[in-house]
Amino acid sequence: MTRAGVLGLQGDFIEHIRALRSIGVDAVDVRRPEQLEGIDALIVPGGESTTIGKLAAQYGIIPKLRERVDQGMPVWGTCAGAIFMARDVPAHPHPLAELMDITVERNAFGRQVDSFEVDLSVAAIGELPFHAVFIRAPLISRVGPDVETLATLEDGTIVAAQQGRLMATSFHPELTQDARLHRYFLSLIAA
Numbered sequence: 028m029t030r031a032g033v034l035g036l037q038g039d040f041i042e043h044i045r046a047l048r049s050i051g052v053d054a055v056d057v058r059r060p061e062q063l064e065g066i067d068a069l070i071v072p073g074g075e076s077t078t079i080g081k082l083a084a085q086y087g088i089i090p091k092l093r094e095r096v097d098q099g100m101p102v103w104g105t106c107a108g109a110i111f112m113a114r115d116v117p118a119h120p121h122p123l124a125e126l127m128d129i130t131v132e133r134n135a136f137g138r139q140v141d142s143f144e145v146d147l148s149v150a151a152i153g154e155l156p157f158h159a160v161f162i163r164a165p166l167i168s169r170v171g172p173d174v175e176t177l178a179t180l181e182d183g184t185i186v187a188a189q190q191g192r193l194m195a196t197s198f199h200p201e202l203t204q205d206a207r208l209h210r211y212f213l214s215l216i217a218a
């Protein structure tokens with residue numbers, strides 16, 4: 028049985044655990060570096076990237092996580108988690124994992140559209156659109172040469188990207204019943 032971890036320092040990790048369990052995955056929350064040893068994949072949830080970064084650094088999660096990524100463990104960051112994944116986040120006050128060659132702008136959609144929902148086309152998971160919930164979401168303003176864009180808004184704004192076994196999405200797939208992105212992410216284990 029696949030065992031997936033969800034970084035449980037802050038944010039909506041419970042929703043990701045629920046989503047993973049609903050598709051038959053053994054899901055656990057991860058708060059200590061040594062717990063990264065016992066899992067096949069890790070999700071970093073939405074929440075507040077400043078808090079997640081600060082606590083991850085404080086608890087010694089980041090070096091161990093980089094080691095596991097070097098060993099091939101898939102990691103997926105959603106919303107604040109996507110910020111945590113990015114190598115470049117302008118003016119971020121706390122440490123981040125810096126795993127993906129992307130630039131992410133926080134709170135990028137402005138106050139008047141702080142939160143919105145949209146049906147996205149995501150070719151990697153099939154033809155049916157994915158209903159995406161954005162909550163004070165970041166956007167991906169640059170992707171490096173090894174990064175594939177998985178989804179954009181109609182105006183071309185990148186909201187989902189993949190670099191090998193690493194993924195970042197601006198939105199919250201754990202807040203809908205559609206588990207296709209969770210399944211897609213898990214398919215990266217030992218792929």
Ligand code: GLN
Nearest residue numbers: 073074075076106107163
């Ligand atoms: N605005 C938050 C941040 O910058 C992210 C919001 C979210 O995860 N829903 O960390």
